[in-house]
Amino acid sequence: MKLELGNFYVKDVLFGHKTYYKDGILTINKEEAMNFIREDEHIIELDLVIAKPGENTRIVPVKEAVEPRVRPDGRAVFPGVTGDLEMAGMGRLHALKGCSVLGVGMHWGSFGDGLIDMGGEGAKYTLYSQLINICIVANTDEEEERYEQQKKNTAIRMAAHKFAEYLGETVKELEPEEVEVFQLDPVTKRDDDTSKLPSVVLVMQPQSQMEELGYNDLVYGWDMNKYVPSFMNPNEVLDGALISGSFMPSSSKWSTYDFQNFPTIRELYKEHGKSINFLGVIMSNLNVSLEQKKRSALFVAQIAKSLGADGAIVTEEGYGNPDADYILCLAALEDVGVKTVGISNECTGRDGASQPLVTLDVKANALVSTGNVSQLIELPPADKVIGELQALARDGLSGGWAYDEVLGSSVREDGSVIMENNAMFCGDMIAGWSTKTMKEF
Amino acid sequence: MVIMCNLIPVATTVGANKIVPTISIPYPLGDPQTPKEVQWKLRYHRVGVALDALAEDIKEQTVFRVKI
Amino acid sequence: MKKAIHYINQFFAGIGGEELADHKPEIREGLVGPSLALNSVLDGEVTHTIICGDNFMGSNTEEAVKLILGFLEDKEFDIFIAGPAFQAGRYGVACGTIAKAVKEKFNVPVLTSMNEENPGVEMFKKDMHIFKGGKSAAKLRDDVKVMADFANKLLMGEKTGSADEEGFFPRGIRAQVWLENGPIASKRGVDMLIKKLNDEEYISELPIPELDRVEIASPIMDLSKANIALITTGGIVPVNNPDRIQSASATRWGRYDISNDDRLQSGVYKTIHAGFDPAAADADPNVVMPVDAMKAYLKEGKFGKLHKYFYSTVGTGTTQAEAMRMGKEIVEKLREDNVDGVIMTAT
Known part of the structure; x- marks a missing residue:
């Protein structure tokens, strides 16, 4: 399977009277763009705001991030979501690099939403401070979940996917600055030099723990709660086959942007043919009962074994009880002779003294750690807020609170905040960008 | 003390000694997809196992068996 | 100086x-x-x-x-x-x-x-x-x-x-740090795997700590006379959450009188736990806190007495230190009321 990713490096994003891309500048006709987003009648209030790296701007509640892309051949960027179902992972794809479309609540937040600081001390807590963010700031008529802590956020999240595709159209006919090629030959038809190398799979455990449909990550538009692990080509992941959901505490999440650029896949590609034979991705999920967790681990171990994998990297989109899926999967692979490395974050508590994962197993003897979800973070007020700051305290964002005897509210009157890392948008960068680790103190 | 939970590996990791399994995280003692009577039977049975477990003299960490 | x-x-x-x-x-x-x-x-x-x-x-x-x-x-x-x-x-x-x-x-x-x-x-x-x-x-x-x-x-x-x-011995306190110009997690992971595959030395960033063991309590000799209490970490509380227990990273617990209830009614009790889908527990809180089954066994005389309160907090994101403190506080109350045994449900 061969995927060509044509990159356009965006240096600035502006509003203007026409929507087009030229020489690194993406210009957007704001009114036309807003009319496009309003085609979904569930969007009842809307603004479009651009946030740039280094600005003293705070964005909250952020629900989703998407890289603007287009397929020149007319297929949908997110098959089964923004258009018809077609196989992803091959052909030509154009991407606007260095920017993302954010779905932001104009007022209301939910458990899995996060915060982004574009500048100052807070910027180091999330990758998204380094991107030019085109923010869809919206309110919707989804009354049934208005005051629920758990929200599907369907309208805002879908708007982000569709609008990313809309912006991608600007580079549909243009020649990219650079073309990256992602190609894997069929597993049984690789040259001898590659086949001789240790074979490696990547096991991904996307978030899928809500039994009611509509909250979970989607694979080709399919809710991953109703799913058992299967073998996928990594190009499918890079090419829009997976969509992020709306449930996990934000710092532990993989946004759709994260799937589109999944660093661990890119890293395995780099070593493919050199030090490893990258077989592909075993796409698993995360579950809510032990039986389901075990079943998924069995499927993963069997697929890895049948493919002849010597090694596996396992990575989970979550913490807390998903650690049980993660550790079970690592142990199941080790039990069938597949050497494993895990990549995830930890929850050692605000004092750092709690057990780092909820289950532990000595078989999980090679782990990469990307952060502590419950580390307390205090940040000064920002000049500008995109969205609504109170959402962090009021709406039950994981990592925010309305009231605490000692700490007060997460949002103070002067606009400064105190929060847990939990609410940093995709803050632990479990997809692989994290330069954080955990150390003993 | 008896702990009734679904994630047995979590309970064994943290050192609970008497463990009675339940069926899931969000609904430990009654699957909403099943009729009320079925949920009741399951709950009644497993709570009974937990009560018996309190009186059991164990020598090591034990996960008690349930029938339904 | x-x-x-x-x-x-x-x-x-x-x-x-x-x-x-x-x-x-x-x-x-x-x-x-x-x-x-x-x-x-x-x-x-x-x-x-x-x-x-x-x-x-x-x-x-x-x-x-x-x-x-x-x-x-x-x-x-x-x-x-x-x-x-x-x-x-x-x-x-x-x-x-x-x-x-x-x-x-x-x-x-x-x-x-x-x-x-x-x-x-x-x-x-x-x-x-x-x-x-x-x-x-x-x-x-x-x-x-x-x-x-x-x-x-x-x-x-x-x-x-x-x-x-x-140069000191790890104290079991782990905090996040930024690796200066450090490799990103995916690079660290792939490098670690290559080393492991080649049987070379590598350092896990999370060494599995020794597990806590708890002394086994002596069994209850006569269940029919025993005073049993219910506890849950599933966040079941009266719908107005009077003790303002947090839905994650809890530092508070509450106890609620069930002496006059045969079961927990939906609409009177609900869960405030944010770590799982609350639909089933809200529709029937007994699936998390089995008051109905306990009352049935009580009537049958299987055990002597059901403690008048059930105790509740939220387990998700709660630190061990807070959990231990809350546990000690609850045990103290249970001791005051001569409780002999506890069934705790966890989600």
């Missing part, structure tokens, strides 16, 4: 060896033995040296600690340093014992140093900074220097580094 007080044993004070290990605690102004070395590298002054025989501390611990804390009562000091104790087991345990007591009473930083073979390491590493020391007194200057470097940072209010960087 910042002030330090130093603890050493009778041997290093030059009083004598084994035969004088029963030496009673004393305090001297100024420097004795290793205090000279410490004073020379410390950005501060060692004002007093406390000397105690290892055996005296070992066999008359309470008295020794009381005497020494008494010596310190009228002294001003910013830090307390004990040892280094090298591989000397009794000395190491003595350093740990007295440093822990001083920390608790005077709330000043306490430091010590021991060799990894010293039993004092396992006993006290979670209570204080114990620096990794040499096997014998030949390493005295080096070990003192390592402690002093760290002490200097504390005294100057400078940022201290991780256990590896500073």
Whole structure:
């Protein structure tokens, strides 16, 4: 399977009277763009705001991030979501690099939403401070979940996917600055030099723990709660086959942007043919009962074994009880002779003294750690807020609170905040960008 | 003390000694997809196992068996 | 100038060896033995040296600690340093014992140093900074220097580094740090896997810690007379959540009277736990907190008495320290009410 990713490096994003891309500048006709987003009648209030790296701007509640892309051949960027179902992972794809479309609540937040600081001390807590963010700031008529802590956020999240595709159209006919090629030959038809190398799979455990449909990550538009692990080509992941959901505490999440650029896949590609034979991705999920967790681990171990994998990297989109899926999967692979490395974050508590994962197993003897979800973070007020700051305290964002005897509210009157890392948008960068680790103190 | 939970590996990791399994995280003692009577039977049975477990003299960490 | 007080044993004070290990605690102004070395590298002054025989501390611990804390009562000091104790087991345990007591009473930083073979390491590493020391007194200057470097940072209010960087034994406190120009997690993961596949050495970023074991409680002899209580970490509370228990990272718990209920009614009770889909628990709280089944068994006489309250908190993101505190508070209440056994449900 061969995927060509044509990159356009965006240096600035502006509003203007026409929507087009030229020489690194993406210009957007704001009114036309807003009319496009309003085609979904569930969007009842809307603004479009651009946030740039280094600005003293705070964005909250952020629900989703998407890289603007287009397929020149007319297929949908997110098959089964923004258009018809077609196989992803091959052909030509154009991407606007260095920017993302954010779905932001104009007022209301939910458990899995996060915060982004574009500048100052807070910027180091999330990758998204380094991107030019085109923010869809919206309110919707989804009354049934208005005051629920758990929200599907369907309208805002879908708007982000569709609008990313809309912006991608600007580079549909243009020649990219650079073309990256992602190609894997069929597993049984690789040259001898590659086949001789240790074979490696990547096991991904996307978030899928809500039994009611509509909250979970989607694979080709399919809710991953109703799913058992299967073998996928990594190009499918890079090419829009997976969509992020709306449930996990934000710092532990993989946004759709994260799937589109999944660093661990890119890293395995780099070593493919050199030090490893990258077989592909075993796409698993995360579950809510032990039986389901075990079943998924069995499927993963069997697929890895049948493919002849010597090694596996396992990575989970979550913490807390998903650690049980993660550790079970690592142990199941080790039990069938597949050497494993895990990549995830930890929850050692605000004092750092709690057990780092909820289950532990000595078989999980090679782990990469990307952060502590419950580390307390205090940040000064920002000049500008995109969205609504109170959402962090009021709406039950994981990592925010309305009231605490000692700490007060997460949002103070002067606009400064105190929060847990939990609410940093995709803050632990479990997809692989994290330069954080955990150390003993 | 008896702990009734679904994630047995979590309970064994943290050192609970008497463990009675339940069926899931969000609904430990009654699957909403099943009729009320079925949920009741399951709950009644497993709570009974937990009560018996309190009186059991164990020598090591034990996960008690349930029938339904 | 910042002030330090130093603890050493009778041997290093030059009083004598084994035969004088029963030496009673004393305090001297100024420097004795290793205090000279410490004073020379410390950005501060060692004002007093406390000397105690290892055996005296070992066999008359309470008295020794009381005497020494008494010596310190009228002294001003910013830090307390004990040892280094090298591989000397009794000395190491003595350093740990007295440093822990001083920390608790005077709330000043306490430091010590021991060799990894010293039993004092396992006993006290979670209570204080114990620096990794040499096997014998030949390493005295080096070990003192390592402690002093760290002490200097504390005294100057400078940022201290991780256990590896500073050279102390891990205390079980883990915090996130940014690796300067460090490789990203995916690169670290792939590199680690390649090493593991090639049977080369690698370092896991999360070494699996030893598991906690809890003593097994004695069984209830006669269930039909027993008083049983229900507890849940599933966040079942009255719908208005009167105790304002947090839906994640809880620090609060509540107890709710069920003496007049045959079951928990939907609409009266709900879950405020944010870590799972609440639909089923809200529709029927008994699937998390099985009051109905317990009441049925009570009527049948299977057990003697159902405690009038059930206790509730939220398990998700809750730190072990908070959980332990809440557990202790709840146990105290249960003891007051003569509860014999507990069934706890977890989600």
